[in-house]
Amino acid sequence: MRLKLFYALVFVAVVSISFYACHSSSEKSVASEDIPETISYNFNIRPILSDKCFKCHGPDANKRQADLRLDMPESAYKALKDDPQAHALVPGDPGASELYRRITTSDSNDMMPTPKSGLKRLTPYEVSLIKKWIQQGAKYEKHWAFVPPKLPAVPEVENKTWPKNEIDHFVLHKQEQKGFTPNPEADKERLLKRLCLDLNGLPPDLATMDRFLADKRPDAYEQMVDELMARPQYGEKMALHWLDIARYADSHGYQDDNYRTQWPWRDWVIHAYNENLPYKDFITWQLAGDLMPNHTKEQLLATGFNRNHKITEEGGVIDEEYRITYVTDRTNTFGKALLGITLECAHCHDHKFDPFSQKDYYQVFSFFNSVKEPGLQSIVGGPETYAKRPMMQISNEDAKGILKFINKQDTGRLIVSVMGDSEAYRKTYILKRGNYDLHGDEVFPGTPKSILPFNGTYPKNRLGLAEWLFDDKNPLTARVYVNQVWEEFFGRGIVKTLGDFGMQGDLPSNPELLDWLAVDFKTHGWNIKRLVKQIVTSATYRQSAVITPDKYKNDPENVLLARGPRYRIPAEFVRDMILASSGLLNKTIGGPSVNPYQPPGLWESTTSGRGQLASYKQVHGPNLYRRGMYTLIKRTSPPVEMAIFDASNRDQCEVQRLRTNTPLQALEMMNDPTMLEAARVLAAKLLKENNQTKDKIYEAFRRIICRKPTEKEMTILNDYYAGQLRSINKKDAAELLNVGEYPIPQDVDKITLAAMMKVVDTIYNLEEAITKT
Template identity: 75%
Template sequence: MMNWKVYFFSTWCTVCALCLFSACTHSRSDQGTEEQVPDVISYNFNIRPILSDKCYKCHGPDASKREAGLRLDMPESAYQALKDNPKAHALVPGEPSLSEVYKRISTQDTMELMPPPASNLKRLSAYEVDLIKKWIKQGAKYEKHWAFVPPKLPTVPQVKNTAWPKNQIDNFILQKLEQKGIDPNPEADKERLLKRLSLDLTGLPPSLPMMDSFLADKSANAYQKMVDQLIQSPQYGEKMTLHWLDVARYADSHGYQDDNYRSQWPWRDWVIHAFNENLPYDKFVTWQLAGDLLPNSTQEQLLATGFNRNHKITEEGGVIDEEYRVSYVTDRTNTFGKALLGITLECAHCHDHKYDPFSQKEYYQVYSFFNNVKEVGIQSTVGGPETYAKRPMMQISNEEVKKVLNFINKQDTAKLIVSVMGDSDKVRPTYILKRGNYDAHGDQVEPGTPQSILPFTASYPKNRLGLAEWLFNKNNPLAARVFVNQVWQEFFGKGIVKSSGDFGMQGDLPSHPELLDWLAVDFRDHGWDIKRLVKQIVLSATYRQSAILTPEKAKSDPENTYLSRGPRYRLPAEFVRDLVLASSGLLTRTIGGPSVNPYQPPGLWENATSGRGILANYKQVHGPNLYRRGMYTLIKRTVPPASLGIFDASNRDQCEVKRLRTNTPLQALVMLNDPTVLEASRVLAARLLQDNNSTSAKVTKAFRLIMCRHPQEKELTILTAYYKDELKTMKKADAEKLLSVGEYPLPVNADKITLAAMMKVVDTIYNLEEAITKT
């Protein structure tokens, strides 16, 4: 690590100066608007969220916590006479004054008030009380939870500004904007739009020739041509795969204390291949859930089932075998619920779900689909290559890579093994586990699914293939909604349902429910075509809007809930690295293959290891492998990559459908001190100095490569002046120390002071907020 106070201070000051001239306006308003009670009250969208948040703890699905025998999540219970007072009813349709619910939430008597002050639940606001009063007056009608009702194709709404929409998505967005009295932003300029599009479809910045070509193309379909070009590039598959690696909790180590190496990367190669080949989503998921059970299954379909073997696996001696085997089955069950159904099924592992209509029995019915795998809790302790995968597993020969699995980037002749799925011939019985304890067997259960979502009928085989068929049944309300929401999240920073891992009663309501249903049905009815869905999103006027935030929109749409402007947020951790490497020319563009160990602070692994296995000590790679994309950085679960973790990358311990996005000083320190950023700055500076042109032209080229746009005049003035100042004040010893970072060779006979001065300019550009922000 480098620690030069003068270098840090001068660079940071220049960054701060440039930030004053940021191209986008930032504003914030803390002023709220008074909410108006709707004319028609919806149970799903107005009432259920209140009851779930304030009432279900004591009057919800969980029988063990229920008070007074009252359930407010079911109309038959809410309408009947109260157990403690037969003359009273919780709800009397049409009569708020006779309804104990309204009387208890509106009273000033703290002895009668609900929720009780001692419960630590917040009292209902006056607005919430008015909503419930009006709902009761309108008949107190219950509805099935919106997410558990199969979506129907809604009518595309009519809008006043008919010139703005470019496809059906825009009609849904504009309708709500017009209702709110908000105008959409104009389209972003071509430079910013190309940067956004390239990062979203490939995870990489556009090249200079791509920028020049797009700017020069004045045709009406110039943007669509660029979309087609990017979506057909092999980097598209890499970009789409990163999110799925989080979903599938992919990592390169087994986890737990020993945390030895695992050779699961061929499964990652398959995911990239599947996205590039546009494998329909129903097949993409079915192969991963049950590829081994398909009739005449192929090697590719078997490899796909590695999805369900990416969980943590112990290699420690002395553990209880059945305890850990149960934990593996539990992980697969929880991942299925969160990743593919968008529900918190894991909350029913120890007891009935407290908020959603999932019983503990139903949890273990889903669990039973994954309970028949030919595996043990502890197969072997840390050792050599034979422990890199766990049974059941597949061995991949060089011949298979050449002829069948040619998408696998196998780089040597060593034996390649991957953990996959494979069921026992004899069915293992499944029991409800009392309080979730592995050895506390309750009643035996058969394979099944939550009735509230969709019953599992006798027409399905009682195995994982049957579960996949159930998932993609036309009447399944969640499968399509959940995936299109995750894809939407990838392009706008948050889903139409913000809580993308929770479509249940405690989750967020969709900001545009009709749009979500339209996307889901359209996606399903067009063959689960992922590339088609992606193109619909990026071709929309909604996506193409400028990200500029005006004071008016900061007040009317502060969180961009209504999509009144384009998305603006920091790149995912891996793509921060990719942008730095790609813009400098260092990036190795090899697709797939084993994970690698780039630069890392010394001692991290050694201080957190059992001392066994090949991951006991960190062995950095060299040469081209040092400059591979961030998604190929080796993830050791107990000590995940520090530079990626600081930018909120997942440590892959469990399924994650949405990353946190934080903003901490450590991120600024990484951009200022990380060897990869400094080396990239040096290499790009050396390449700029090879051009026979002016300083202004060199700085402009660096700015375009990193920011993907031409600099403003003030930005260019500040950067060129900074370069000239560094030339005057730079000392040879400081220059040599600065240029010593990184393994990429220095140009022969380079003027070190000139190179170091240009390096600092480039590093300053990398440290601008806009550099690693999608705008």
Template identity: 75%
Template sequence: MFRKLYLVWLLMAGCVLYTLHACNSAGQQTAEERMPDTISYNFNIRPILSDKCFKCHGPDAAHREAGLRLDIPEMAFAALQDNPTAHALVPGDPDLSEVYRRIATKDTAEQMPPVSSNLKKLSPFEVDLVKAWIKQGAKYEKHWAFVAPRVVAVPKVDNAEWPKNAIDNFVLQKMEQKGFEPNAEADKERLLKRLSLDLTGLPPSLKMMDDFMADKSPNAYEKAVDKLMAAPQYGEKMALHWLDVSRYADSHGYQDDNYRSQWPWRDWVIHAYNENLPYDKFITWQLAGDQIPNGTKEQLLATAFNRNHKITEEGGVIDEEYRVSYVTDRTNTFGKALLGMTLECAHCHDHKYDPLSQKEYYQVLAFFNSVKEAGLQSVVGGPETYAKRPMMQISNDEAKNVLKFINKQDTDKLIVSIMADSEYVRKTYVLNRGNYDSHGEEVSMGTPKSILPFTANYPKNRLGLSEWLFNKKNPLTARVFVNQTWQEFFGKGIVKSSGDFGMQGDLPTHPELLDWLAVDFMNHGWDMKRLVKQIVMSATYRQSAAVTPDKLKNDPDNIYLARGPRNRLPAEFVRDLVLASSGLLNPKIGGPSVNPYQPPGLWEAATSGRGQLANYKQVHGPDLYRRGMYTLIKRTVPPASMAIFDASNRDQCEVKRLRTNTPLQALVMLNDPTVLEGARVLAAKLLQDNSNANDKLTKAFRLIMCRHPQEKELAILTAYYNDELKTMTKADAAKLLKVGEYPIPPNADKVKLAAMMKVVDAIYNLEEAITKT
């Protein structure tokens, strides 16, 4: 073990040196703060007030001092409560504005924010910004996210040779303003690895690597993009994010946490991405496929999106309480996933920060409130409880002839929970303090006026809500999806807080680019594949991930995108990389979820003892080697190894996963049966090759790292292999090779196999192996 850890350290040192190597940094400057010609309240002033002033002079009445609010112009311009002759802001005159006087003074008795508040004082540049803003008239603006995206001209840049499409002009303009230069394009091997992982979630095959390296044509990269986007694995990769958004899981949740059969909807999502269903249809079918005139069975299946929430099967619960919780979940998911808004903050009272009233929250909730469902429908039992009413049944004939994308084996019956409203519209009330049984004012269907009014032109149903959502004047829909898509490729969105475009969310780092992408997306038929191709074809995306000391110091978070993305793979794709590179991967698309290796006793320790999921039943054979996205998710006990790598347990809508770096992750890579079995199987295949040790190790390195090893790296691996051959005993080899169910070749030299397995396992444990660079 010590030798392996030491080897990993040596090789990782080389990877770090690569990452930090100095690119050509001639002409780079330290990013400087520059005074804009026109001061924007949204982008220049509000962030300062929010950080330094709103704690005492913002929307929270409980903590407001001196009766002064600076977030509302009417109150900011009014006479001060304790000094009617003075005003916080006097447009055009900083010297008469108490705000400027207090932030600029050196008198600690008058200085704002006061020392006692523990808030940092404004920097000299921030003071100058406020002064310039007041001089220019102290103009307040509607929150940027509530203004419809506008047509933006593609900017001109000094380095006109670098951009490959319009995205690059916006990015380079910001770089040039900050004194940065872009990195050179990544080398072909690393670029193909990045592209393949981003578009399919799988490493490129050796043939794909060889073909790409041999292709010297000017459009070689674009050909690789098109090939990967045409692969069926593209739909699997893109679907994973949407499974997080939709809170897809294979159990109902709560204590009993019994099995549910929603996986045909997952098959549909994969199919929709592969077929490039336009985003407006992709969402409309999911929100309201049951309300489309002459709708199809496929459109009905899509509505399972709304029913992926947790459902209780526990006796003794109050039916209406849980029914309301289901409707609330659908409402909150709609807000976070599609609007990038924290609607849930208005469940009990008016939103504290965003212009959203409690009444408006329940007007949105009304769209989802007439489903023919109950809070508690059944007790834990057999197949009839797999789906909850309303539901649809899928026959073998339908799977064969109508819903051909469903990977259905012949089973007795397959049922999925879907949407279907009652014949009558259920009344909706504002719930006082959010309590399910405390009815206030009755409300009808509607949407927040601050976003876009819901006019009489829209049908009063979920289909009308979809029309409202995809009105080109809606300021959020296109921006939110474009931002989530960008996040999939760069690790974070143009708006970092991808689930919160409201007042407390992050500002876009490149607002003009976000608007340009949103408008372009709408004007080209909400074409998702076209958007993805624009991103991966850009010079911005193709940059090397190497970082110079200067860029690391002045832009550690890569806000200005002066280098390529470098992120660890999502949990499911860590598993997929091992399976694919070792040759174990079962490529079957879709179908029911499976139970691969898992430490014993996890389910049994957290179960009520009832239902199909009371005990963990591991699968065998090819199903052991299915992609990570098909691992069964029991909400109360999610898959342990993937949870350690920050996979969602799908309790609620999640538009962005946390990313952590913990010792437990290293322990998974060192001890997980799938990783060890993958190392053993790949080692056996290498030993069957008619080649020397160097060639075998080079092949292993290429399969896992997707590049040729450097001479020093190969020398370290070779020395480690030779060392293991000398010290490996037959007893140690036999013990090491026991892991996993995949058969060992009958005539294998077990000492050589164990030695090679340890080297392959060491490669899997390098940081670069599970990192997109």
């Protein structure tokens, strides 16, 4: 036993000595590295402290050690509780700073982070940064995201000919600092495809392609931008991201997971984007349309945003527990979607990293706590359960008048869950450990002071909360939204962590650009279409997506934006591309969600067996070919073809989808009934045209890939078609064509159709078909 202990001690000693030796030698080598001339607390030091120190010496009072906070200068500078002669930080003197001694010592009893904390030790580079920061005075700064943005000067650049607007100056300035040069502009075919997917969520049709290629006007591109933004499909494209944020679905969730009629709210979102409703109004109506003086039915409908959360219909649940769950969801969504902060982390205790206390959380919670709703409303039944109180009824007169954007397809009763506060104010308490029945101190409506105090001029209700959100001094609102929009077009936000602008989130890759966009957005009336047009007309956006080995090696994530965006389109648009290119797409805007093809038994295995959604009832006819955003989302069994391509199941607010690459995605593209049916239908249309086979294949390629094929590509596809004609027999052809409900022309040769279908299917399965380049 003693021998084992001896060897263990020797091992620890050797590891410590080795670490100290490596640490010391590495620190010397770091001195020659590119340490910034001026060290910024926000951009150089705080990320290190947040990652390695705030767990024990940060905002969370419950986890704080030694009564030391390193996130606050007054605490970091003062004498240590256990050693009044020592100070964590002594500005100008690293040797006298206990922080520096602890991160450089080899004594396991003194080193920080402690071995038992599980945190990694600081790297030599990080140590060098802290040392230089202390030498320069150890100056603290308020977290960058909590400082109101100011309009920065547009930087000068060496390449004067490349920029097309202010965005390009900020982007190119960063590139030139790092020795990068931008890519040339993408060719017109790829640029048009990118633009159509980004503004309409659909590929361009042949007529649009031919017209754009033939348009030699100097402003042809800008004219196309205006045309696409004027189409009603623009609202559908822009709405999809907001549906993820708003956790929109067509069922209540939980075990029974019955049908709900929130789709009129979805129709309103599409309408709002098409009408270019200013972002300030877009959000204010959704937060507090019911509280606005003389509010309209449209403003009341907008508040359905706050009622999209899951709702239970199961008997035996505790009413107050679920009511609190609904309020919690609204509070978390507000923090994540509109402020870009992880406010939910303060639900059970003070935030461990950000300056949000549990009291802050429940002060925001109180804004949403007086909604006139119970936790449980009725057991699964008929249409009266499709919406939950408070709710509004939409009449046929409404659908012909003020709510004419709603695609009301019958004369039946249509009701939607909306907001409406009780006449009596409901008290709010801090919930100990987040438990619904453990009341702590009473709190009142308020917001985190670290962001912006909730002053006495705001009404103490959701309308006041909206005013606070759009106060010119609020540092987050504009930044968060322009960052979300930026991610929609470039696949990566300026702040990569869209839902976390706090201490643990990523730093902005171009803070000056982010602040310029935010201030410009605010000062131009929160105009969303203007913001979108600025982005897509920039030279930054119009670059070729070609990746050179040097750029891939030095900037694999394209943080510097020295090339165009290249990534797979969202799940719903994969479906839309297939339907649009084949000619099957039903372009009807809005209306009830539909059930297209789905493997049998999925719903039945996840339901309680009660309610309208107990079994899957597939639609037929034109409704089979609606856009992906209109596919009915049952939360306990979301559309499988969407889920495979990373679509949200809408359980909770999601500001950013994952983007994966799995074998299941390839299998879906090869076997999905909609895809195979589209290939068959497009093949039949091509065969009816009076031209040569090579022309048919050429057209199929253009419809799907949105560019002209190369000679090599045409050779491969023509040879493949000839091979299929030789190998397919009548039995194989009949089996292959037996997919989907769209009728097969009777006057077409089945073997020829099957061979052409295989060619079209092959083109659909090219990576480029579902990739924005």
